[in-house]
Amino acid sequence: MTFPTSQSYANSKLNLDANRYYTDGLQLSQANYWKEAADEFRKAIQVDPKHKLAYANLGVALSQTGQHKEALLAFDEAMRLGYDHALLRYNRGLSFASLNLVEEAVREIELSLKQDFRNVRAVYNLGLLYLKQDRLTDARNQVNLLYLRNNNLAKKLFDAIPPKYKVMSVENGGSLKGRVSMVGKVPHPRFFPLIASPNIEYCNRMSNGRGHRILFDFTVSESRGLKDTVIKLIGIPKGKPFTTNIQKVVMNRCHTPNYVIGVRNGETLLLENKDPIIHEVVTYEFSDRGADQRSHRPVDAHTSQVRDVFVEPLTEEYLVKCNLHPFLQTRGIMVDNPYYAVSDEEGRFSIKDIPPGTYKVVAWHPFIPNQLGTITIEPGQQAKIDFSFSGADVRRKIYNDDWFMYHFQSMYDSFENYYGGPRVDDSIEVLQVYKPLANRSLADGSRE
Template identity: 30%
Template structure:
């Protein structure tokens, strides 16, 4: 009895892996999406936003100065910056119009940008523009985990084969506890990062009903159902609270 059960377990595991790999593969439709709809809106903070927290600068203070948390940035209009909005479950559609390469800097003891939205298989360079050393330490569930010291004014290349799966990568510096950033690898080009007013816009969406997913480093993940009609311009504002 033992063998068939184990075989079945192995088969199911293999199937699960195959399904996950397939789900990650997005296909660009030749000629683009002809009858797509668009979705735009704002991710808003519900309530009075707390002031940016001053962080404990306990190392290299003479160079790093005062530092404030960037884990919740709310604009004057109440919009939340750096939320990732995605229309999920679209297997094929428009071409990716994401940058081919990225530049991620360590400048003034801050990672820049704080949240970086990428398509899978994007390569780029990590810079240290500071006159002091830093440490790039990435933490992810099997995407790209690196822990590398970077001396003053140096750079490190990240090959595009390293960032091949969608998901979230946290970046920290082990020398400066306050330094924090996120790399978000999108599942499809139907993904956007909100601007300083919390606005986003996603175009050429094939008509259909989807889950609209929102990720924010501090406010977590949420989702809701949206319907996109052919040739229409849908609006959606979403409020998030602490």
């Protein structure tokens, strides 16, 4: 005689009990009561020895309490019962890693990501495991995968990877000096109407006296020296250390004195606001793909703020800019070694302590194509290289927010109704004077 009804009831009751213990274990796990959760999962397994999810979650609970060997046994039993999941492989890999079984850990986490590539924690931990295997290229590839998916984990992994540039003492190094000049017509500066500024009463402390702020993208001396050009050496794998001084971007009178800088990936900038107004500082990275915003945070009046520079490997340029006052901006070029300099008012530059060798040299200005050169540094000797840019080669994109009425509000229908009328009689603290260089014959025989 059979009792299908009673037998069915018995099976149902057994599953209900097992699932009740299993559910209790999940709730305890979510509250981080791992030891108590493990006890509940064991009860579920005792009632239903084929409860594969209970085995899988028991493995997680045991690993969280440091019982990694026991956790691996639980994971193995779940897999024997037919349960194979990306998270199981990932947690199994973490247990292997905790037991310093790196190869096994790498294998499991790689399998996990093949099953589900969305687990950013798995990408991050796989990068750390690659570091233990000295697979630096693979670790850097994990940073690239994380870059647009979880920037915090990407930066954390990036900081854990040794930089490609190695520091060493430079014995009998050489030096480089030179000059950057501009021929042809000097491009006009950019004029920003102060009437469009949200803080016109303060921003007009620097003015041309006619209601505009001037941004000098090209500063050329009477002797045709070009200021604010970065000269950098490429292809130097090791040498002197980077400076330990944090690089500052000082905001004073809605102006920053460093129009161009050299920036290395991973460094920290200090944004120092000396003004009594807020600056809404935004940073951008520029590459062949275009521009991407990297950070956007206000810097309160009379405060300082640190901002990490963390960009994609192919990034070429970097921009620090105030969205409220677009004439406040600093432009940077990415560097991978400390051998770079910025040309002064006469276009002069110098770089010291260069390891002997032959290197490529790049002269960079934000709005003109790069100039390239090659130098050979002899031990203890000084090399020389000059660069000459032509005003005819300038490629300057004018963005709408940099040019006309960035903060012009539609409720005002004209200049006359905006801030009570055009401010052409600004109370000026610092007069910005723009004097175009007089026409004269140039060295190449052309005229401006």
